[in-house]
Amino acid sequence: MAEKTTSVHYLNYLQLDKILEAQHPLSNEKEEEAHEEMLFIIIHQAYELWFKQILHEISSVMELFQKDKIDEENVGIIVRRMDRVNKIMTTLVGQLDILETMTSLDFLDFRHHLSPASGFQSHQFRKLEVMLGLKIEKRHQFGDCPYHAQFEGEKKEEILNLEENQSLFMLLEKWLERIPFLNMEDFDFTSKYEDAVNQMLEKEIEGIKSAKLTDSDKEIRLRMIEENRKYFERVLSETEHNKAMKEGETSLSYKATMSALLINLYRDEPILHLPYQFLRSLVELDHKIATWRFRHVQMVEKMLGQKIGTGGSSGQGYLKETVDKHKLFTDLANIATLMISRSYLPELPKNIKDNLGFNFKN
Amino acid sequence: MAEKTTSVHYLNYLQLDKILEAQHPLSNEKEEEAHEEMLFIIIHQAYELWFKQILHEISSVMELFQKDKIDEENVGIIVRRMDRVNKIMTTLVGQLDILETMTSLDFLDFRHHLSPASGFQSHQFRKLEVMLGLKIEKRHQFGDCPYHAQFEGEKKEEILNLEENQSLFMLLEKWLERIPFLNMEDFDFTSKYEDAVNQMLEKEIEGIKSAKLTDSDKEIRLRMIEENRKYFERVLSETEHNKAMKEGETSLSYKATMSALLINLYRDEPILHLPYQFLRSLVELDHKIATWRFRHVQMVEKMLGQKIGTGGSSGQGYLKETVDKHKLFTDLANIATLMISRSYLPELPKNIKDNLGFNFKN
Amino acid sequence: MAEKTTSVHYLNYLQLDKILEAQHPLSNEKEEEAHEEMLFIIIHQAYELWFKQILHEISSVMELFQKDKIDEENVGIIVRRMDRVNKIMTTLVGQLDILETMTSLDFLDFRHHLSPASGFQSHQFRKLEVMLGLKIEKRHQFGDCPYHAQFEGEKKEEILNLEENQSLFMLLEKWLERIPFLNMEDFDFTSKYEDAVNQMLEKEIEGIKSAKLTDSDKEIRLRMIEENRKYFERVLSETEHNKAMKEGETSLSYKATMSALLINLYRDEPILHLPYQFLRSLVELDHKIATWRFRHVQMVEKMLGQKIGTGGSSGQGYLKETVDKHKLFTDLANIATLMISRSYLPELPKNIKDNLGFNFKN
Amino acid sequence: MAEKTTSVHYLNYLQLDKILEAQHPLSNEKEEEAHEEMLFIIIHQAYELWFKQILHEISSVMELFQKDKIDEENVGIIVRRMDRVNKIMTTLVGQLDILETMTSLDFLDFRHHLSPASGFQSHQFRKLEVMLGLKIEKRHQFGDCPYHAQFEGEKKEEILNLEENQSLFMLLEKWLERIPFLNMEDFDFTSKYEDAVNQMLEKEIEGIKSAKLTDSDKEIRLRMIEENRKYFERVLSETEHNKAMKEGETSLSYKATMSALLINLYRDEPILHLPYQFLRSLVELDHKIATWRFRHVQMVEKMLGQKIGTGGSSGQGYLKETVDKHKLFTDLANIATLMISRSYLPELPKNIKDNLGFNFKN
Secondary structure (H helix, E strand, C coil): CCCCCCCCCHHHHCCHHHHCCCCCCHHHHCCCCCCCHHHHHHHHHHHHHHHHHHHHHHHHHHHHHHCCCCCHHHHHHHHHHHHHHHHHHHHHHHHHHHHCCCCHHHHHCCHHHHCCCCHHHCHHHHHHHHHHCCCHHHCCCCCCCCHHHHCCHHHHHHHHHHHHCCCHHHHHHHHHHHCCCCEECCEEHHHHHHHHHHHHHHHHHHHHHHCCCCHHHHHHHHHHHHHHHHHHHHHHCHHHHHHHHHCCCCCCCHHHHHHHHHHHHCCCCHHHHHHHHHHHHHHHHHHHHHHHHHHHHHHHHHHHCCCCCHHHCCHHHHHHHHHHHCCCCHHHHHHHHHCCCHHHCCCCCHHHHHHCCECCCC | CCCCCCCCCHHHHCCHHHHCCCCCCHHHHCCCCCCCHHHHHHHHHHHHHHHHHHHHHHHHHHHHHHCCCCCHHHHHHHHHHHHHHHHHHHHHHHHHHHHCCCCHHHHHCCHHHHCCCCHHHCHHHHHHHHHHCCCHHHCCCCCCCCHHHHCCHHHHHHHHHHHHCCCHHHHHHHHHHHCCCCEECCEEHHHHHHHHHHHHHHHHHHHHHHCCCCHHHHHHHHHHHHHHHHHHHHHHCHHHHHHHHHCCCCCCCHHHHHHHHHHHHCCCCHHHHHHHHHHHHHHHHHHHHHHHHHHHHHHHHHHHCCCCCHHHCCHHHHHHHHHHHCCCCHHHHHHHHHCCCCCCCCCCCHHHHHHCCECCCC | CCCCCCCCCHHHHCCHHHHCCCCCCHHHHCCCCCCCHHHHHHHHHHHHHHHHHHHHHHHHHHHHHHCCCCCHHHHHHHHHHHHHHHHHHHHHHHHHHHHCCCCHHHHHCCHHHHCCCCHHHCHHHHHHHHHHCCCHHHCCCCCCCCHHHHCCHHHHHHHHHHHHCCCHHHHHHHHHHHCCCCEECCEEHHHHHHHHHHHHHHHHHHHHHHCCCCHHHHHHHHHHHHHHHHHHHHHHCHHHHHHHHHCCCCCCCHHHHHHHHHHHHCCCCHHHHHHHHHHHHHHHHHHHHHHHHHHHHHHHHHHHCCCCCHHHCCHHHHHHHHHHHCCCCHHHHHHHHHCCCHHHCCCCCHHHHHHCCECCCC | CCCCCCCCCHHHHCCHHHHCCCCCCHHHHCCCCCCCHHHHHHHHHHHHHHHHHHHHHHHHHHHHHHCCCCCHHHHHHHHHHHHHHHHHHHHHHHHHHHHCCCCHHHHHCCHHHHCCCCHHHCHHHHHHHHHHCCCHHHCCCCCCCCHHHHCCHHHHHHHHHHHHCCCHHHHHHHHHHHCCCCEECCEEHHHHHHHHHHHHHHHHHHHHHHCCCCHHHHHHHHHHHHHHHHHHHHHHCHHHHHHHHHCCCCCCCHHHHHHHHHHHHCCCCHHHHHHHHHHHHHHHHHHHHHHHHHHHHHHHHHHHCCCCCHHHCCHHHHHHHHHHHCCCCHHHHHHHHHCCCHHHCCCCCHHHHHHCCECCCC
């Protein structure tokens, strides 16, 4: 903290000479100034600034996970950074309201200058997708070329390297597999949970049988329960799970899924509180990115109808496909299907419960 | 304004005794109080209050349209009320953030009491859909029964009557058909517009031919333009349009579509300013309702995963289908596809231009 | 549109090399990397980008007003641009949620490097204030120096020149004075309005006298009405108005105020619809900037408590003072005080009413 | 879960017959239907529904605090409920955008019917203020009567009782005083912290002395540091603190303040993570309520200018005063002033650090 230079000025610190000189509307150059092009440039630059911040946070989260042992303090930090990323995403979604003040007619005043540039060429956004875990074979392909054909030199290499590296998805999976709670002392989580599910389903069946319902209503409901049971069975069987993974229906390993289930069910235990918040924040991020894509589709619809996007992309079509297809943490969201009411939740043995609490007792 | 009674108290004016006594958690009755059920009740009640307000606005808008002659003052009122409806929708979307603070585990504490009640049974929301113009045959059907099987007696009759009545979509179509601008004096809009489109496409073709592009690139771009041309031709041909209507590809009549196109192109003329805002507000409403459904799907995913909703609905599946399928004003959004740059826009003859302006000259 | 170069790439178009290379955390240079400094830099850069866009819009609005005759098309454009500015302000307010994820402890990790840089040094924000109409003598002064002592060279000159130039406030005033509706044919607005006010107050007095109220209640209410009457009288008297201007209680000229009143009262007339929206948008902008300052104070309170800001500013204190003091369009907001119910509104003579409508009759 | 009745219908569950029949515009009764009155009623009802939910959450939080021993699980629950309250507040602030679509002229169409009803009479909002800890003597008084003169019978009694009961502020204070970390084994927090502060200030002084600054600049900075030192001294002295409490400058007891400081400084320790989130959520709630009041003032300004509110209240004036004056957790926000950089933070002895962590080690 010692020597302070006195020269730090807001202007220099933020390098505003660079930032505020980086807007060069092509319509000006061509001497057909289109007032609205400035907005088009600035909003995209604002997006890219925020993408940089998101990458800064996600990289740091991944680094923390790469350590063999994540200590508890770090989970707190990770949760806070994920929360920030989600708040940024909220701003990015809201920001579309600004762009929607530009109408199709305004856009046509300069759109022809841009071709073939396209938001599809955002290197940072591709990086983000890859770092989160989007594999090239899971992408909705657009046109004949792989998505990284948009980039050259270092930029391309960076993307290709990232494809090879560990993604946040993989780091998450390993962390979940490493968590030591599935077999604690004499508490075998999976079998205890299975018992609880069966108990719950039995009670539901009883309930239906004794209810004042028409026979056909009863039948419908019983059938529903049987389907539920099959769902639970399939999920709990490691063999079935591995089959589902091969068929691309699920991506998260069996062991990691069981850990995620445990965390979701016992989230009220102090030690699991932050891990639960972390899992939740990933689902949230998935949803927010999907919402951003969804609202993006709407914005394009307002601006271009069914016209083909700058860069020759039928923006809408491509974007629409990615809303669902590029989601990465659906397996975590689906854990909700496996929740059972707290009243059926197998109680933890006292020694384990203590183990999951704090040392300090007052 | 004369006689004021002194008795108006906030409490009575708002009938808060009714409003604040209408929360009866079933889990309390069953003596298994679930803290979170209150939220579940109150948020749904808040939704229904706002639906009432939306219906109040939409009904008044429809009434104004039912008059043979809508004078200009009324278009101003209509635009303001639509704007309010859209602001309400923004709040309704945002409100989902509150519901998402209830997790799957919390929900399971009381979910079993609710069956088979379901948001699917919201009478007001169905009314809104029907009033806007959603026809039963365009609905995504859910289960074996028509959607109105959820209602009985007066409630059912009201829905069935609404199905028979004029919807906002129909009133819009008639109003657009009635607008007298398509053939003004010696200005035949459709043919002038067609000329302008051809001129634009020719210039684009020239541009491509003289550009420094590989031959295959040129070919791709020229093919794109040809597809554009076909699109324009199909839209401008009344016969093609009617065929598309029969095949359910479009819903808005040819004449109404041409009027909407004219309004979009000449929105800067004072007299068309408000009509343009009105068309825009309908697309906005469509988008906001779709966003609400979309976020609703996400909320259900967080809460239930792939579980079956209260009332036996696979909430997610149904809701997901309706996001796109229940949109009503896509034809208006698609007008954007037909926009041409202001530089190609056929200039209005001076006498017509004056006609579209204000009387008052200073 | 003719020759297209094929080289336009998203990356170059947006000059992302400049934008994304402009983040140089001082804590990195000093080899005490503080993770959170990146956020601090990026959010301020995002603010500056948006300020640039706001200045782009406000400048264009001012230019349109500088023309002697603003035709009606332009008022439409002006309203749309002001609407965009207000949407940007909404994003800027919301964006504070991101910054608030940085806590005081995080900030202390790098805060000492920044001194004496301060958001107070934002040249663009000062420009905005001056362009809107904030005069140096109306500013809350901070420290001993005038606010522009923060700037040097060209930057300083630019600010000093802007102080001399016409502000949006002045352009608004002139425009309102120029509007020709106050004396139309034989309709003298001010005296008609005065009659209507008196009629309204008389009726209110009658109402109170005949109401079932205690004598003391009646007295209170009658006194209230007398105060209202005095308020109306003061506002309607040109002499009183000029006195109030001299004493700094109001800023907008008498004639401009009367025009603004007329626009507010007869907003439903087609020709006044857009002017009304414009006046409204200015009040909205004033409120949004004030909200931004207000939330800014809260953010600083969370981050620094009562500590002194970077740059030696007691951020909170200064900001708090400016929330109200730097508002510029309060005179327009106060027009609401002069509204009278539509039932008392003097009816316009038919020839004038026609004059305020459209030419086109169908 | 056993016997389900089949009769639960959305309509009955939500008691929509009550909710949706509780809108009776007075302008309809008086046969001067004002379209906008419906909005006025419904938005206030929506506010009251949400106030009920907020009270539901705050009551439950207070109940959890009333237990002698709050176990760690409960702090998690408390944090989640506070988070929900804050999300509700966000919706309540945003909802004002809907009300602002009603203009002053619209409001005047029915405003005279309402007198003297006023939002000032919201019983639930007063309850909330009292439960949080607003004491009658700290209120900005409005008119001659105490605020509870607005209520009668049971409603009045309820308020008066609440005034006597423990508030959330008091429960917070007791909980902070009870927390056993201030004197752990041989670690005396207050004196360790005092040392660290002195060390920090010394280093800052050194830094200034050796910096390339003009003498007068140096002097200014050194004076600033001396003021900082005095501030720290005053806060750390129990005698000074008690004096400040007597003079109404601070409200939180010395011991509670020290605990809050400790929690803020050592928030990264697992056991302090949730307590920190709780303290933060209280500051957040204070800020959100203040923002709601602030935006409320703006809304009233748009609607009424400086006119006197329904119920004879100069709404603006009263509301404006309460924005700052009714804040309750300023003492918690001010803890930020006492933060010191992590690099000066006294390190916890290993045995204590372990104590603040989890039992479970993997």
